Amino acid sequence: MRAGGAATTMTIACVIPVFLVGGLSVQITGDLGFGSSGVGLAVATYFGTSALASIPAGRLVERYGAVACGRAAIALSASSMLTIAAFARGLAALVIILAAGAAANSLGQLASNLLVARHVPDGRQGLLFGLKQAAIPASTLIAGACVPIIALTVGWRWAFVMAGILALTTMIPLRGLPAATPGPKRQDAKRMRPSAGLLITGAAAFCAASAASNITPFLVATAVDHGLSPAAAGLTLTMGSFVGLIARIAVGWFTDRRRADGLLLVTVMLALGSGGLALISATPLWTLPIGVIIGYVFGWSWAGVLTYAVTTTNPEAPAAASGVMQTGVYLGGMAGPFTFGIIAEHHGYAPAWIASGAIMLCAAALTAVARGLLAPGRDRARLHTG
Incomplete structure (x- = not known):
């Protein structure tokens, strides 16, 4: 520990x-x-x-x-x-x-x-x-x-x-931790190249982060646009952030306890999370807190499970493999809010949230494809060497 x-x-x-x-x-x-x-x-x-x-x-x-x-x-x-x-x-x-x-x-x-x-x-x-x-x-x-x-x-x-x-x-x-990497093999880092499955996982991470990274920066403005006071909108964001923090830990615990299939769990979470983003876009005010909770719990708590899935399917080089996934996450974190802002400015918040939900649904589909590559006898979505 x-x-x-x-x-x-x-x-x-x-x-x-x-x-x-x-x-x-x-x-x-x-x-x-x-x-x-x-x-x-x-x-x-x-x-x-x-x-x-x-x-x-x-x-x-x-x-x-x-x-x-x-x-x-x-x-x-x-x-x-x-x-x-x-x-x-x-x-x-x-x-x-x-x-x-x-x-x-x-x-x-x-x-x-x-x-x-x-x-x-x-x-x-x-x-x-x-x-x-x-x-x-x-x-x-x-x-x-x-x-x-x-x-x-x-x-x-x-x-x-x-x-x-x-x-x-x-x-x-x-201090006191082994300085070297005690992996099964010390691969030549320059020869590592991502397989098709790992690249698809990175694309899924890009889409998922593109959608999920819009929640925090645009939630307060959306809530005010729905009719909440700025103070109530801020409290809604605080509630969502706290729920999301607990959800990340709880999902990790569930993964260990049930020996869950990480990519299958991420696929389900992203599919449900897309529904949460759609609820945030809805006009009735009562759908907003429900959408926020679903969005944070399912739509923004997948990162730990996805990292777990990538590292466990790439035991020879977990850091290099997760680097491919993180590239997708960071690019999504950069592109998502930029795109959301343009849509919201020209067409309103509701279409922007619907577009985010659609992108998250695409992320779920890509994760399902990546999981299919993990089946025995198929490309294991790993880094290749050579």
Whole structure:
């Protein structure tokens, strides 16, 4: 379980920079003199850089091990936050420094995946991957708490300073863990190439993230458009985020307890989640909280199970394989909100949510295809070597 704890804290340390930028956007934009479009550019650059770095990062983790790469990722993430605090005097500097933090995120995510895959018993990996993915909405809650506690008292830069220092402490759980990757084989990372099945899994992750990543940034505006007050809309988002956090852990526990078929479970979750997004688009106000709960529980809690499925079907190189999946997730996180915003601006929120639901349904279909490739005697959706 120590490896699982290290993986979870590493994930928080490496993903917190972008959530701090989002959570402190009002203070940052007011101080640095740019608008919300600048925040959108910074966040999009972050996810775009994460996508570009994921596959190379996976190969680095396979070659040098989870502990060494985890330490490097934490150090780079902490450095990016401290550098933002000290030197971000405009939008260009913020974007460039945040991009360095994105590379740390890719490396840290895949190092933490390898830690769980190599050091956690099979009967607990589903739960640990769920906990690791729950660290992401937990980072959102931490960033939100920084606003009244730090940003509105001593300034937003000190929030980055404190987060950077705390991030460095997440190296402590890595002490004592084996430095090398104790896999069945030490593959030549340069010869690893994804099979058709793994590429389809990455495409499914892209579609799923494209749809699911719209929930958090657009839910409040949609709720207000439906007639809720801003305060009630904010509470709806908080409720959904908390439910989603618990759901990620619960789904991981269920996967272990029932020895569930990970890709089948993800297929069902995405199909149900698409219905939740459709309910968010509906006109009657009573459908909104139901749609939010279904959307978060099923439509945005699949990431841990999908990571578990990818790593367990690629035991020779779990970090490199999950790097392909993470590329899809990051590209989806970048493309989804951009597309949703265009549709919402020109046609309204309801068509945008319906389109998101349709994309999530496509993700369910692609996941079912990828699962079919896992059948005995078929392409096992793995990385090939040679």
